[in-house]
Amino acid sequence: MISIDWYLALSAVLFCIGIIGVLIRKNAIVIFMCVELMLNAVNLSLLSFSSYHGNVDGQILVFFSLAVAAAEAVVGLAIIIAIFRNNLSVDVSRINLLRW
Amino acid sequence: MLENYLPIVILAVIALVLAILLMTLSRVLGPFRPNKNKLSPYESGMDPVGEADERYSISFYLVAMAFIVFDIEVVFLYPWTVQYLDAGVGTLVSMIIFILELFVGLVYLIKKGMLDWDIDQFKL
Amino acid sequence: MNYLHDLSTFLPGIIVGVAGLIVVLIDCYKDDYKGIVGLTIASLTAALAISIMDLFGPTGESFYGMISYGGVAAFGNTVILFGTLFCVLISYEYLEAIDHNFGEVYAMILFATTGMLGLASANNLVMIFLGLETMSICLYVLAGIIKERKTGAEAALKYFLLGAFSTGFLLYGMALLYGATGSLDIQEIAQAASSDLLFVAGGGLLLVGFFFKVSAVPFHMWTPDVYEGTPTTLTAYMSTASKSAAFIAFITIVSRLLPEGTADWSQVLQVIAIATMILGNIIALVQDNIKRMLAYSSIAHAGYLLVGLAAATPEGYSAVLYYLLAYTIMNIGAFGVVAYYERQHGLDLLDINNYAGLGFKRPMMAVMLSIFLFSLAGIPGFVGFVGKYYVFAAAIHADLIGLAIVGVLASAASVYYYLRPMVFMYMREAHKDIPLVKSGWMFKGSLIVLTILTIYFGIAPADLSHLLSSYYSGDWIAQTLIP
Numbered sequence: 135m136i137s138i139d140w141y142l143a144l145s146a147v148l149f150c151i152g153i154i155g156v157l158i159r160k161n162a163i164v165i166f167m168c169v170e171l172m173l174n175a176v177n178l179s180l181l182s183f184s185s186y187h188g189n190v191d192g193q194i195l196v197f198f199s200l201a202v203a204a205a206e207a208v209v210g211l212a213i214i215i216a217i218f219r220n221n222l223s224v225d226v227s228r229i230n231l232l233r234w
Numbered sequence: 235m236l237e238n239y240l241p242i243v244i245l246a247v248i249a250l251v252l253a254i255l256l257m258t259l260s261r262v263l264g265p266f267r268p269n270k271n272k273l274s275p276y277e278s279g280m281d282p283v284g285e286a287d288e289r290y291s292i293s294f295y296l297v298a299m300a301f302i303v304f305d306i307e308v309v310f311l312y313p314w315t316v317q318y319l320d321a322g323v324g325t326l327v328s329m330i331i332f333i334l335e336l337f338v339g340l341v342y343l344i345k346k347g348m349l350d351w352d353i354d355q356f357k358l
Numbered sequence: 359m360n361y362l363h364d365l366s367t368f369l370p371g372i373i374v375g376v377a378g379l380i381v382v383l384i385d386c387y388k389d390d391y392k393g394i395v396g397l398t399i400a401s402l403t404a405a406l407a408i409s410i411m412d413l414f415g416p417t418g419e420s421f422y423g424m425i426s427y428g429g430v431a432a433f434g435n436t437v438i439l440f441g442t443l444f445c446v447l448i449s450y451e452y453l454e455a456i457d458h459n460f461g462e463v464y465a466m467i468l469f470a471t472t473g474m475l476g477l478a479s480a481n482n483l484v485m486i487f488l489g490l491e492t493m494s495i496c497l498y499v500l501a502g503i504i505k506e507r508k509t510g511a512e513a514a515l516k517y518f519l520l521g522a523f524s525t526g527f528l529l530y531g532m533a534l535l536y537g538a539t540g541s542l543d544i545q546e547i548a549q550a551a552s553s554d555l556l557f558v559a560g561g562g563l564l565l566v567g568f569f570f571k572v573s574a575v576p577f578h579m580w581t582p583d584v585y586e587g588t589p590t591t592l593t594a595y596m597s598t599a600s601k602s603a604a605f606i607a608f609i610t611i612v613s614r615l616l617p618e619g620t621a622d623w624s625q626v627l628q629v630i631a632i633a634t635m636i637l638g639n640i641i642a643l644v645q646d647n648i649k650r651m652l653a654y655s656s657i658a659h660a661g662y663l664l665v666g667l668a669a670a671t672p673e674g675y676s677a678v679l680y681y682l683l684a685y686t687i688m689n690i691g692a693f694g695v696v697a698y699y700e701r702q703h704g705l706d707l708l709d710i711n712n713y714a715g716l717g718f719k720r721p722m723m724a725v726m727l728s729i730f731l732f733s734l735a736g737i738p739g740f741v742g743f744v745g746k747y748y749v750f751a752a753a754i755h756a757d758l759i760g761l762a763i764v765g766v767l768a769s770a771a772s773v774y775y776y777l778r779p780m781v782f783m784y785m786r787e788a789h790k791d792i793p794l795v796k797s798g799w800m801f802k803g804s805l806i807v808l809t810i811l812t813i814y815f816g817i818a819p820a821d822l823s824h825l826l827s828s829y830y831s832g833d834w835i836a837q838t839l840i841p
Contacts, residue, residue: 142537149526149530152526153526156519156523162515162519165519166519166522169519169522169523169525169526172523172526172530173525173526173529175530176526176529176530176532176533179530179533179534179537180533180536183533183536183537183540184536186537187536187537187540189540189541191484191536191540191541191542192533192536192542194484194542195483195484195487195532195533195536195542198484198487198488199487199529202487202488202491202495202525205491205495206491206495206518206522206525209495209498209499209518210498210518210519210522212499212502213498213502213511213514213515213518214515216502216505216511216514217511217512217515219505220505220506220508220511221508226515226519229512229515229516231508231509231512
């Protein structure tokens with residue numbers, strides 16, 4: 135039996151990798167994947183807490199978070215396709231019409 | 235606790251070392267005499283057609299999007315199906331409403347022509 | 359559990375959601391924008407009437423404690439539905455003018471509103487998450503409605519990426535709170551609260567997520583870009599209804615989820631409030647684009663609202679509620695007039711310099727814009743002043759005198775940029791002769807109603823503020839201030 139600490143540590147590490155990815159990457163799709171990584175890291179936390187507390191509330195929140203992540207992915211991909219059609223690039227450093 | 239996993243780590247290390255060793259050996263010891271036929275990709279014995287890194291049609295993205303949504307909704311159906319005898323008739327009504335909402339989405343997709351795979355749509 | 363009773367407690371949300379589904383179906387089979395708009399307006403009006411009746415009804419919880427109804431939730435629903443209704447009323451003509459009057463816009467508005475209603479009534483972290491995300495995802499779509507224009511797609515992308523990023527923090531906060539207390543119910547979490555690291559970190563991350571959504575400094579970067587790229591009347595919708603919904607949930611969280619003593623939450627809110635008020639107002643001073651100016655002004659207003667939250671007293675919370683209504687009325691009005699000027703063909707009327715001499719062209723519109731801007735600036739006699747007065751009074755009564763002083767000073771500085779468009783409209787010569795188109799009766803009528811409300815609530819605020827304070831007396835105060 136592995137103690138809950140390891141799961142939480144893994145989840146925290148994944149979450150931080152996600153944050154760093156969002157902050158330093160330039161490709162919109164990669165940024166979006168890092169956001170998904172953050173959400174899934176949280177799901178791992180929720181599941182391990184759920185098993186630790188012995189109730190299912192956390193798992194229910196995971197269901198909803200999965201569904202929301204899917205909906206977000208759909209809208210996000212659509213927006214990224216629209217950006218690509220306009221700019222022929224998904225590089226966020228080149229998407230800079232709106233400033234100040 | 236964590237020591238129980240030591241054999242797995244050892245196994246992983248052995249596998250890695252063995253793989254690297256064998257590939258290096260074959261590269262060092264084996265003969266290397268290339269010709270055109272040997273270097274061409276294998277497509278079931280046929281001559282290769284077109285580029286491998288071809289662009290896919292935007293229609294595939296649309297289908298992928300629809301797939302993600304309808305696929306993930308099973309997440310809600312599954313726990314209900316294993317529990318519905320205990321959960322009562324109220325949950326059945328809720329699930330019917332839930333599926334009706336998805337159905338409205340499906341009607342929208344069909345009516346807006348997302349499933350019409352005309353050849354014109356295959357251009358980005 | 360009585361299903362029908364539970365459904366009746368969330369009736370506004372159900373009406374709006376079902377109307378959204380019907381709009382989708384109509385849009386599939388007919389190009390009937392009149393019918394879609396009519397249905398949207400009718401459903402919003404019906405839902406608004408029901409939630410106004412709920413204002414005076416009983417309070418309680420339904421759906422196994424997922425949703426609370428009556429009281430603050432009913433007031434939140436009222437403000438949200440009011441804002442949405444007026445945005446739809448002014449949107450029709452504007453979207454027609456810019457040639458983007460799709461049925462999907464109304465479906466998205468209705469779905470987003472359903473999410474907002476859920477968010478305002480939430481009594482459980484799952485509900486808060488779902489409401490917030492339903493709202494946000496629909497708003498991402500609305501931000502990108504003008505997808506052929508580069509700025510539209512760019513606004514949508516920025517909004518989407520940063521919004522999804524903040525969702526991560528929000529959800530992590532929820533996970534840690536759940537880990538610390540073993541429950542997702544707000545009451546149960548507050549009862550099991552302690553000052554251990556897990557709980558405090560969870561509460562902090564939850565606050566970060568909300569700071570993003572209400573565009574508080576330093577999480578405000580997306581706001582001006584998104585507000586500029588989105589069609590103007592939909593910007594009005596984003597800046598009022600969604601902000602109201604997020605703030606109602608924010609009140610729930612600050613007042614009921616994070617008890618005093620677990621950490622100094624008020625201190626955090628004070629620092630953020632000060633930064634938001636100062637930065638929002640200062641950057642607004644140098645904006646030439648009127649939509650960006652209003653975007654920074656909306657950041658500044660989030661700062662004033664946070665002052666009320668930082669006070670952490672029933673008086674502060676009811677002041678925030680009043681301010682939300684005030685902000686909704688005057689901000690939709692201001693964006694509405696800006697949208698009217700913007701849709702003149704062939705002119706860049708988002709640049710303040712081009713407002714020169716417009717004051718006498720269509721005097722009514724100019725007067726209404728002046729009234730809304732006066733109200734936003736907090737000039738006495740208009741609803742904005744009353745809202746600010748309540749918020750700052752609450753801060754002073756909670757011994758946050760420094761915070762109130764910063765707020766008043768920042769608010770005084772804001773008068774400069776609110777008066778600038780008026781100076782251009784009335785005191786500069788027009789560059790060239792600009793023929794202004796006439797607006798339709800629906801557009802003009804809703805702006806007139808908003809003007810009347812701006813003045814009415816500015817002169818006679820007492821009835822409403824008594825009602826709002828009553829939500830925090832009696833039973834509610836016990837729930838609000840769990841030791």
